[in-house]
Amino acid sequence: MLKQFFLICSGVDLHLIDNCSNGEQNKYVGIGATVFFTALMATIASSYALFTVFDNIFTAIFFGCVWGLLIFNLDRFIVSTIRKKEKFSSEFLQALPRLILAMIIAIVISKPLELKIFEKEINQVLLEEKNQMTLNNKQQIAQQFTPEIEKTQSEINKLKEEINTKENEVNNLYNTYIAEAEGRKGTKRVGKGPVYKEKRKKHDKALADLNSLKEENSKKITQKEEAISTLLNQQKNIETSTQPIINNVDGLMARINALNKLPWLPSFFIFLLFLAIETSPIFSKLISSKGEYDYKFENQESIVKTWIQQQTHQRNILLKTDTDLNDKVYSDIKDEEELYKYKQKIARDLLKLQADTFYKNQQKIL
Template sequence: MLQRFFIFCSGADTDILKECSPGERTKYAGIGATVFFTAVMATIAGSYALYTVFDTLFSAIFFGIIWGLLIFNLDRFIVSTIKKRGNFFDEILQASPRIVLAIIIAIVISKPLEMKIFEKEINQVLLQEKNDLTLANKDQLALQYTPSLQALEAEIDGLKNEVINKEASVNELYDTYIAEAEGRKGTERLGKGPVYKEKREKHDAELTALQALKVMNAEKISGLEAQMATLALEYDAKVAETQPVIDGFDGLMARVNALDKLPWLPSFFIFLLFLAIETSPIIAKLLAPKGAYDLKLEEQESALKSWVVQQKLQRDVLVATDRNINNKVYADIAEEQELYDYKRKKARELMQLQADSFYKKQKSIL
């Protein structure tokens, strides 16, 4: 039963194989087994590839089975359409389009399994890319908030410098009235005279203004710092909002690109393995000698071709004979006087009707 199933997978004609030796049936059962297990590998590879897309096990298995059946049908078609002709180069030329198709199928099958085999290495590459994307995203978002933050910081620095300059001015007035009292500057008279009082009052007024300026600027700085804190919160919220997009950067295309960044030699050997599996039925048919199955199949095809050619020739003779008979019959009828008189009568009636119709139309116009 298993042998019959694998023969079915090979696409061979079971009726012809029944008339062949057991060795011939074993050969085609082996070819069919290769086709079957290639489809199984395609199902596994397709399911994994689709799981990375849909992220649901049921959908991945369902579409993976459909993909495996498609590969099975293609492989079975490829193997069943290669005929042994006795000329190796003609057989290679006949199989070349099918070999190209087999290479394409091998690439499609091997890629998902490569991604599964090198999953840890791919995850490492994706982690590095996610980290780079996270830093780049933060830098890009920071460009939106940096000008506002710099403007607020400059305004805060300006308010602080205003207080510092005011303090320097007040300290200078303090030194001035102290030096006046000590007689070191100004009138150079020791004691607290009218000039000292004038300078002291000026200092006290500026000191009061300094205290008011400190309070006012402190309130402004607090407001500006609150705005900076708000911008920082908005920046953090924007980063948190965009981070899931980066965290989800592990789809099928991302994994294929990450696989391409790994060393090519291991992937190349895996591809060669699947290429050998995919092309093995074709190579087996090309290298196998012309067996009893091929001879019997060629006999059936040539017999059918001869019958079709014979039937076509008979139909051509029949058509030519019928055409000659029809020409002779119509030639004989054309010479009969009765037929000539009848057609002459009908032609006269037709010309009379045309003349009457033309007369009525012209009369209506006038």
């Protein structure tokens, strides 16, 4: 049963191979087994690759099986269409397009398995990329809010500077009238004379202005600090809302790009392994000698080809004979007087009928 299944996988004519020796049958059983297991590996590889895309195991398995059947059909077609020739160069030229197709299939099959084999290393690369993307995202978002925040903070600093300047002015006036009272500066008379009172009055007015300025600027500072807090909250909300997009950068293309950043040699050897598996049925047919099955198959093709050529030749002769007979028949009857008079009468009746019809149509129009 298993032998019969692998023979079907190899694409041989079962009626011909049944009459061949066991050695010939075993050769094609090996080719069929290679075709089957290559398709099986393609199914596994594509299922994993599609799972990274759809994130659904049933969908991935379904489309993976479809892909595996496609690869199975292609491999079976490639192997079954290679014909043994008398010269190896002719066989190789015949198999060259199929080898190119096998290389493409090997690349498609090996890539998903590479993703699975190097999954931990790929996850590390993806983590580093996501961290960098997070930093870049925060930087880009900050560029949208930083100018407005810095402008508002500058206005706050300016308001605080106004208060500090006014405080320094009030402190200087305080020191001035205290020094006047102590006789250290100004009139240098101890006591609270007219000059002292004048300087004290000037200080009290500046102090009142300072209190008014503090109250007014404090309100403005509070408003601007609230504006900065609002901008910072908006910035934080945008960062939070965009972070899931970065976290989801874990699809097939992202993993392939991450794989390409790893050392190429391990991936290359895995590709060579699948290339050897994929091309092994082709090379097995190329390097094997022309066997019993090949001769029988060639003989069957020759029988069919000869029969078709005979049928085509007979049809061509029949067509030529029939054409010659028709030409001779029409040539013999074209000069008969009776046929001429008959066709003349028909033509005369037809012309009369056309004239009568034209006359009736003209009457209706007028």
